[in-house]
Amino acid sequence: MFPKKILITGASGFVGGRLLKSLRQTYPQAEVLGTGRRNERKAEFEALGCHYDSADLTNLADCERLAEGADVVIHCAGLSSPWGTYQEFYDANVKSTLNLLQVAQDQGNQRFILISTPSVYFNYKDRFNIKESDPLPNPMVNHYATTKYQAEQEVLRLNRLDFETIALRPRAIIGAEDAVIFPRVLRAYHEGRLKIMGEGKNIVDLTSVVNVIHAVECCLKAEHSAFGEVYNITNGEPKRLWEVFSLFLEALDLPPVTKKVPTSIALAAASLNEFIHRYFMGGREPALTRYSVGILSTSMTMDIHKAWEKLGYTPLQNTLDGVKEFVTWYQAQAK
Template sequence: MKILVTGASGFIGGRFARFALEQGFEVRVNGRRAEGVQHLISRGADFVQGDLADAEWVQHLCEGVEVVVHCAGAVGVWGDYAHFHHGNVTLTEHVVDGCLKQKVRRLVHLSSPSIYFDGRAHVGVREDQLPRRFSDHYGRTKFLAEQRVFAAQQAGLEVLALRPRFVTGAGDTSIFPRLIEMQCKGRLAIIGNGLNKVDFTSVHNLNAALLSALKVEGAALGKPYNISNGEPVPLWDVVNYVLRRLGLPAVNQHLPFGLAYAAATVNESICRLLPGKPQPSLFRLGVAVMARDFSLDISRAREYLDYQPQASLWDALDEFCAWWQAQTADQA
């Protein structure tokens, strides 16, 4: 099977592309520069240089592949709506159109459980439990992108969407690096009582789920799937585990939720008034994420994808820490 992995220069796309090569698949990757995927090219990946913003080029990119795993997109919590719409909706539309015109059989879309988040605690969220309103541009545009993907079923494209929660392992640049930086600057504090439990996903488990999504048939198609390790853990225990493994002091300082939320509101307001609207150091959404329970019901993935998370979170954290220390040593 020949597959295309978009966003392979990023953490999740890159890890899956490497995994797919190890499984014996022919893998094509894209990017603006070969440097970002050189480790995949050296392992045998076919690299096609270009920009997903170019709709005609995307059709060329999709030529001759059987399945597309779409991992590219805009991430984060700061920026205007146009930025997130372009990165998550417009680029996905180009990929969908490329799949249809090049007769690609299946599109596996990497989505996000940020779709569900409304600032409140949620335990065992199911795929159909959507909020009345989206809390940020990222969640809203990821949902819109999903809708574009599922609409393509009517034209004969096989589609699935995966919503993995807090993916970590070697190469993770989105979860712990920011927390590590804040702790090194003395700015990190436990928000609320510190007992909130959340889901994480080992990148190895996500790779297994994506592999299954390449192969399943019948009733498994046309659905979104929650993906996690299936065992919510106290968030701040995880943060402190990583800090200790890296030889950094644990977070002991507590900050009441109301005070942290108010400070984030002020911080955001000031940044919006400054030239260039710089990213604030504290977000309201981030405060809520770090203080609330949030876990997913993964029973649908267990039933239809035969998803059985095998890799432990703690092994994934150890893998991240070893990678982070190696990166830090190289930069020293």
């Protein structure tokens, strides 16, 4: 497929921004339009030849303006957090998707790619080699997982020959411009809050943002038979999470974390923390939640054979290089 206009939502964020800049280079003949709620990166993007237009995706008129003439929509925007009300998550993750789907169909867009989440698999238990066809927790762990799954279902049910839809579930995205995983680790480290949860032997999959971009490019080239499906996306090399964190800290010349907290104690502290913040601190998000403890203490690995077989996806960057990419970028920002 040689798109004429690509719309990327969530472009003011990590994945959307990296996609915007990368696809501008891959498809120089196409108009590449990014959108987000914030305007801070507009000058950065436009200096690279990208177009950027801030918008509210819960507003149908904004979606109509953005999608006009687009033959590809890559929907990265959404509310990703362990905390918040169901309505907040529904508006950000489901309503925005429904609006985009409506205008994309009305305007004759050809392909719709949703960046979803493997949080739909999470159940506070160790899980290995998870396939897309494996049973999902019921209920899901939080409003984020629930509403992203709802969005997935809305996207996939509309797949047809003249409107091809697909969803990707990349796990723990890292790399240059990451504003979530490594920045949070570093902040907790400097505040003295970073402690190994459990024994620190939990094994997880991570995904370099380079590989997420590659997976999207695979979707742009894929045959129709690959559409109407959801795909796991990872680096394809499960690692011990706390060893990755140690490598990250070492690359910044920081001593490793050695203090451990039993998972049961961490979960109890998180439960108390959530209760206090919900009922006595105006519902503000706590620094420690049960979900974050679970993510840091349990194993989760995912099978990517389906993406390899049907999309032609093969990881381009390994985890260590993803860590190095972030560190190089982070140190450059500090200069």
